[in-house]
Amino acid sequence: MATCDVCGNEYWMAFEVRTVGGGVHTFDSFECAIQRLAPRCEHCDCRVIGHGVEVEGQFFCCAHCARMGSSDLGAQIRDTVGAHPG
Numbered sequence: 001m002a003t004c005d006v007c008g009n010e011y012w013m014a015f016e017v018r019t020v021g022g023g024v025h026t027f028d029s030f031e032c033a034i035q036r037l038a039p040r041c042e043h044c045d046c047r048v049i050g051h052g053v054e055v056e057g058q059f060f061c062c063a064h065c066a067r068m069g070s071s072d073l074g075a076q077i078r079d080t081v082g083a084h085p086g
Contacts, residue, residue, distance in 0.1 A: 001014070002014035002016075002026045002028075003026065004026060004027050004028035004029070004032050005025050005026050005027060005032070005036060006027065006032035006033075006035050006036050007028065007032055009028045010028075011028035013028070014026055014027060014028045015027060017033055017037065019037075025037065034047055034049060035047070039052070039059045040059070041059065041060050041061040041062075041065050041069075042058045042059060042060055042065070042069045043060055043061075043065035043066070043068050043069030044061065044065050046061050047061075048060070048061045053065075053066040053077055055077065063077040
């Protein structure tokens with residue numbers, strides 16, 4: 001059995017995640033993997049689990065946070081996923 005890097009739980013169905021930078025992490029759930037690996041929004045501090053928005057090297061969870069927490073470039077960002085085309 002492997003031990004989760006985040007919570008310390010020993011679990012027979014634990015899994016490894018290998019990062020591009022060569023890191024290897026062991027987790028017992030996606031929840032723990034998200035806790036360890038997902039970036040945090042620069043504005044509201046939530047975990048960015050979906051696509052998110054990157055502005056000038058900063059990560060945000062949505063266009064609203066990018067507009068609130070970034071320079072003038074953030075004002076140009078719009079959420080478009082699921083937006084009505086008209």
